[in-house]
Amino acid sequence: MEHLTISDDSSGLADVPGFALAGVACDIRGQGTDRLDLAVVFSASPCTAAGVFTRNVVKAAPVTLCRELLERTSDFHGIIANSGNANACVGSQGMTDAKTMAKLVEQGLGVPTGSMFVCSTGRIGRPLPMDRVEAGIKKAVACVESTPEQSERAADAILTSDTRRKTITVRFRHEHNVFTVAGMAKGAGMIEPNMATMLAFVATDLAAPSSLLQGVLDQSVPGSYNAITVDGDMSTNDTVLVLANGKSGVRLEKPSGGLYLKFCQAVRAVNNSLAEKIVSDGEKITKVVELIITGALTDEDAGKVARSIGNSLLVKSSWYGEDPNWGRLASSAGAAGATFDPDKLNLSYGDIPVLVNGVRQEENAARWKEIVRRGRFTVRIDLQAGDGEFRLLATDLTEGYVNFNRSE
Amino acid sequence: MEHLTISDDSSGLADVPGFALAGVACDIRGQGTDRLDLAVVFSASPCTAAGVFTRNVVKAAPVTLCRELLERTSDFHGIIANSGNANACVGSQGMTDAKTMAKLVEQGLGVPTGSMFVCSTGRIGRPLPMDRVEAGIKKAVACVESTPEQSERAADAILTSDTRRKTITVRFRHEHNVFTVAGMAKGAGMIEPNMATMLAFVATDLAAPSSLLQGVLDQSVPGSYNAITVDGDMSTNDTVLVLANGKSGVRLEKPSGGLYLKFCQAVRAVNNSLAEKIVSDGEKITKVVELIITGALTDEDAGKVARSIGNSLLVKSSWYGEDPNWGRLASSAGAAGATFDPDKLNLSYGDIPVLVNGVRQEENAARWKEIVRRGRFTVRIDLQAGDGEFRLLATDLTEGYVNFNRSE
Numbered sequence: 001m002e003h004l005t006i007s008d009d010s011s012g013l014a015d016v017p018g019f020a021l022a023g024v025a026c027d028i029r030g031q032g033t034d035r036l037d038l039a040v041v042f043s044a045s046p047c048t049a050a051g052v053f054t055r056n057v058v059k060a061a062p063v064t065l066c067r068e069l070l071e072r073t074s075d076f077h078g079i080i081a082n083s084g085n086a087n088a089c090v091g092s093q094g095m096t097d098a099k100t101m102a103k104l105v106e107q108g109l110g111v112p113t114g115s116m117f118v119c120s121t122g123r124i125g126r127p128l129p130m131d132r133v134e135a136g137i138k139k140a141v142a143c144v145e146s147t148p149e150q151s152e153r154a155a156d157a158i159l160t161s162d163t164r165r166k167t168i169t170v171r172f173r174h175e176h177n178v179f180t181v182a183g184m185a186k187g188a189g190m191i192e193p194n195m196a197t198m199l200a201f202v203a204t205d206l207a208a209p210s211s212l213l214q215g216v217l218d219q220s221v222p223g224s225y226n227a228i229t230v231d232g233d234m235s236t237n238d239t240v241l242v243l244a245n246g247k248s249g250v251r252l253e254k255p256s257g258g259l260y261l262k263f264c265q266a267v268r269a270v271n272n273s274l275a276e277k278i279v280s281d282g283e284k285i286t287k288v289v290e291l292i293i294t295g296a297l298t299d300e301d302a303g304k305v306a307r308s309i310g311n312s313l314l315v316k317s318s319w320y321g322e323d324p325n326w327g328r329l330a331s332s333a334g335a336a337g338a339t340f341d342p343d344k345l346n347l348s349y350g351d352i353p354v355l356v357n358g359v360r361q362e363e364n365a366a367r368w369k370e371i372v373r374r375g376r377f378t379v380r381i382d383l384q385a386g387d388g389e390f391r392l393l394a395t396d397l398t399e400g401y402v403n404f405n406r407s408e
Numbered sequence: 409m410e411h412l413t414i415s416d417d418s419s420g421l422a423d424v425p426g427f428a429l430a431g432v433a434c435d436i437r438g439q440g441t442d443r444l445d446l447a448v449v450f451s452a453s454p455c456t457a458a459g460v461f462t463r464n465v466v467k468a469a470p471v472t473l474c475r476e477l478l479e480r481t482s483d484f485h486g487i488i489a490n491s492g493n494a495n496a497c498v499g500s501q502g503m504t505d506a507k508t509m510a511k512l513v514e515q516g517l518g519v520p521t522g523s524m525f526v527c528s529t530g531r532i533g534r535p536l537p538m539d540r541v542e543a544g545i546k547k548a549v550a551c552v553e554s555t556p557e558q559s560e561r562a563a564d565a566i567l568t569s570d571t572r573r574k575t576i577t578v579r580f581r582h583e584h585n586v587f588t589v590a591g592m593a594k595g596a597g598m599i600e601p602n603m604a605t606m607l608a609f610v611a612t613d614l615a616a617p618s619s620l621l622q623g624v625l626d627q628s629v630p631g632s633y634n635a636i637t638v639d640g641d642m643s644t645n646d647t648v649l650v651l652a653n654g655k656s657g658v659r660l661e662k663p664s665g666g667l668y669l670k671f672c673q674a675v676r677a678v679n680n681s682l683a684e685k686i687v688s689d690g691e692k693i694t695k696v697v698e699l700i701i702t703g704a705l706t707d708e709d710a711g712k713v714a715r716s717i718g719n720s721l722l723v724k725s726s727w728y729g730e731d732p733n734w735g736r737l738a739s740s741a742g743a744a745g746a747t748f749d750p751d752k753l754n755l756s757y758g759d760i761p762v763l764v765n766g767v768r769q770e771e772n773a774a775r776w777k778e779i780v781r782r783g784r785f786t787v788r789i790d791l792q793a794g795d796g797e798f799r800l801l802a803t804d805l806t807e808g809y810v811n812f813n814r815s816e
Contacts, residue, residue, distance in 0.1 A: 058742025058750045089738050089750075091767050124735025125768060163502055208573025300761070313721075313805070314813055321814025330497050334466025342466045342497070359499050360533060371412025399807035 001170055003262060006269055010169035012184040014151030016203040018043050018247035023153025026136025028084035028122070030091060030129060038136040039081045039154035040380075041093040041201055042109060042144050046075035047243040048207070049117070050214035052221050054238035059189040060086050061094030063239060065102070069114060074210050076243060077111040079201055080104075080118050080140075083160050083186065087120040090127045097128045104134055108141030117157050119199050121186060121237050122160055155184040158199055161404070162186050166277040170266045174259045179206050179248055181266040187278030198225065200240045200274050207246030207261060212255055216267050217242050224271035228279040228393045242267070279393045284400030287319050287343065290378040295346075296388030301338035301389040305381065308336035312392030319396035324368035326354045329379065339385060346382035357384075411580055411670060414677055414739040418577035420592040422559030424559060425610045426451050426655035428591075429777040430552040431561025436492035436530070438537060446544040446790050447489045447532055447562035449609055450517060450552050454483035455613070455651040459526070460629050462646035465803035468494050469502030470526040475511070482618050484651060487609055488526050488548075490541065491568050491594065494645050495528040498535045503727060512542055516549030527582025527607050528762045529594060529645050530568055563592040569812070570594050578674045582667045587614050587656055589674040595686030606633065607681050608648045614671060615654025620663055624749060625650050632679035636687040636801045650675070687801045692808030695727050696801060698786040701752075704796030709746035711798040713789065716744035718802030727804035732776035734762045738789065754790035765792075 013019045025034040051070050053063050067131045068077075080101050087094050098118045105116050116120045120128070143150060169182040185200035208216075217240065225240060254257055280288050291310055296302035309315055312332040319326040326347055332340060347355040349371040352364050371377045421427045428450045431443040459478050460472050477484075488509050495502050506526045513524050528536070551558060563573045576592040595606035616624075625648065633648060660667055688696050699718055704710035717723055718742040726733040734755055742750060750764040757779040761769045779785045 056739060056742040057744075057746070057748060058738050058753075086735075089735050089763075089766075089768070091751075124739060248580035281527060313809070317810045317813035318809060318815065323815035325815070327494075327497050330466050331532060334464040336465075338465070340465060343499075345466075355497075358497075360497070399810045399812055400723045401721070402728060402805055402807045402810060405725035407726065407733070 005171045007169045011148035012151040012155045012167035013203045015169040015182040016180045017205045017243045020146040021151045023138040023157035026137045032405040036157035039157040042078040043245040045245045047245045048210040049076045050242045052218040060237040061098040065098045077115040083121040086124045088124045150203045158186045168273040183270040185274040202242040207251035208230040220268040220271045224275035235270035248378035250278045282395040285395040286374045287396040291392045294389045295382040295384045297386040298388040302388040304338045304408045306334040306390045306392035308332045315398035324372045340383040342385040348380045358389045411578045415577045418575040420559040420563045420575035421611045423590045424588045425613045425654045428554040428650035429559045429562035430548040431565035432547045434540045443564035447565040448548045449791040450486040451653040453653045456618045457484045458650045462650045468496035468645040469506040473506045476487045485523040487512040492530040497533045512545045566594040576681040583766045591678040593682040610650040613655040615659035628676040628679045632683035690803040693803040695804040696784045699776040699800045702797045703790040703792045705794040706796040710796040712744040712746045714798045714800035716740045724805035732780045748791040752792040756788045
């Protein structure tokens with residue numbers, strides 16, 4: 001992927017020509033602080049869009065609204081998003097409030113009804129403080145601009161228990177043009193397979209039909225947002241949105257060819273990077289563990305094994321303790337409901353074998369310990385049952401996580 | 409069930425006529441302590457037996473051996489069990505050692521080959537210290553007796569991170585006879601649906617064919633051992649064994665009639681009690697929460713919702729914090745993969761409504777808080793989608809659990 005330039009030194013979506021942002025404080029949490037909590041993403045040029053959403057039966061109102069918008073229309077102008085309140089489990093008030101947010105920002109920016117997406121993240125079960133939200137939207141509309149400063153403020157405004165901003169910019173050249181794909185995200189808690197409690201907004205200056213954009217997004221999700229786990233909890237609000245405003249003057253018409261492949265790679269790079277930033281900033285974690293499962297009967301079996309291990313409290317606690325307790329790994333693999341023969345199990349920490357055909361390599365024990373002391377390490381498991389594979393980024397579980405989540 | 413006498417003041421299996429026990433210390437953990445770690449259960453009269461085992465693909469050798477024994481023969485004389493080492497994931501050495509344990513105790517007690525079950529629990533992945541195990545078996549054989557003292561020592565010897573002994577005795581009268589069913593168990597970590605890291609041994613003085621005994625055991629497991637969760641981890645060693653020695657002189661021939669029904673109730677009462685003792689003594693827990701899910705499309709859906717909630721780290725952390733965070737409960741219910749309409753969800757803490765048809769009953773908030781402060785409370789969820797139901801006993805998740813399981 002040498003034709004991609006991946007820049008972690010990204011200010012986020014303002015890196016994409018034609019996108020302007022704002023991040024403001026309107027005290028949605030009601031704590032009297034000036035914490036940034038409301039973000040606007042805006043493109044004066046109309047965009048096509050694609051989205052992927054939580055599969056939770058209990059969905060926040062903004063998720064339902066975004067899905068409806070995606071079915072109805074294609075001329076989008078951006079996103080209004082808030083942190084501090086999920087606008088979930090509040091009955092019919094939820095949809096009323098989500099629609100009011102959209103209307104206020106659409107009127108303020110002078111764009112058509114139904115052209116702004118709405119996203120919320122934060123505490124479930126409390127109505128939005130709409131007086132403060134309304135004041136915040138007025139303030140945000142007044143300061144929307146295409147500057148690194150507002151772009152970073154917007155990226156900060158969607159954070160909840162995250163400890164750091166999550167932005168990424170990827171540029172790629174095709175023929176005589178340079179294109180940009182940039183993203184911003186929030187993560188931290190309720191992070192698990194099938195989307196995390198996460199919002200991710202991705203923008204590009206390519207033009208592309210919605211259906212093509214959706215295809216590009218869909219192929220990037222299984223290996224990014226659906227391949228991370230912090231605590232195994234699936235949220236009510238998970239949303240990934242991609243906006244393409246066509247400012248580059250180049251339109252991608254078909255899902256084939258050199259430009260298409262580069263664009264797919266760029267979107268994948270952005271989403272992989274945001275997913276990695278999310279898991280690395282999991283609530284109170286101390287370690288990121290890459291689980292690479294190979295040799296499963298099917299990819300689905302490999303995923304089951306990876307998730308059984310990555311969500312095991314005993315495994316995660318032992319990672320926290322830097323204990324190379326491979327017995328818990330083997331036991332979790334066995335409990336996954338996947339088909340394999342334990343007497344053929346290969347397992348290693350990094351490149352140091354632990355089990356070879358189910359037999360312990362005890363002479364390596366000191367080196368296992370070295371590896372699990374690292375802040376990031378890899379566990380490889382080969383089930384020797386087929387060609388299925390899955391890669392999952394997981395974390396340890398700490399006393400800090402439990403204490404942090406005792407109450408909100 | 410007024411004809412059952414349930415006695416928590418039980419010394420365990422010696423309460424059943426014809427059963428003798430021993431509990432000895434042989435330092436299986438290699439820590440130089442005199443902690444009890446080897447137990448013998450013995451009946452001079454031959455027994456029929458039934459068993460239920462872990463569904464983990466990675467099974468400890470003793471589990472495989474017990475399953476083979478149950479298929480082969482019916483004249484059993486008891487169980488040899490150790491704590492401190494699971495005899496799991498040690499390759500072919502595991503079966504060799506399990507068979508040696510059986511042979512040593514059979515020779516010592518003068519009973520036929522293949523008449524003693526073998527169970528192990530403890531750390532995975534280390535070979536048993538067979539020299540010390542052999543010494544322990546010799547010591548145990550010499551002190552097997554039908555006394556409360558040895559019965560309690562045996563119940564203590566199978567404990568690992570448990571903080572207390574788990575025994576129960578149930579007596580019931582039928583016509584002119586009094587029958588006894590008694591049990592002992594260990595639990596504590598790796599406790600979850602589909603059997604916990606648990607051993608449970610149940611004995612009775614009824615006589616019954618193995619197949620009938622198996623049926624009675626099978627009907628009691630879904631509502632007892634498979635309806636508890638501490639940490640969602642399925643162990644390599646889970647085993648429940650029932651032994652029937654016929655000392656009462658009464659033989660149950662058919663799965664019908666008054667005696668059969670009373671026996672079923674007695675076995676259920678023993679297993680429910682042991683399961684409850686296991687979950688109540690979960691590692692470092694502070695609360696037991698009874699989740700009663702009703703109105704699901706199917707019982708399976710109800711079970712999914714109960715387990716999704718009972719294994720959610722966020723839910724369990726909030727219970728620890730005594731925070732009535734029903735939003736996390738609703739979100740976990742929605743993530744379970746069960747079919748229901750969130751706008752029909754009824755949820756209550758104890759008898760205090762939280763959601764009625766999906767609408768918050770905010771005026772009750774102070775009373776929710778009172779309930780979640782209790783050491784044991786009930787959460788009721790009615791999905792209003794059908795007649796399916798499931799009851800799960802779950803626990804909170806504490807910083808103590810994580811710290812305790814950092815290393816072994």
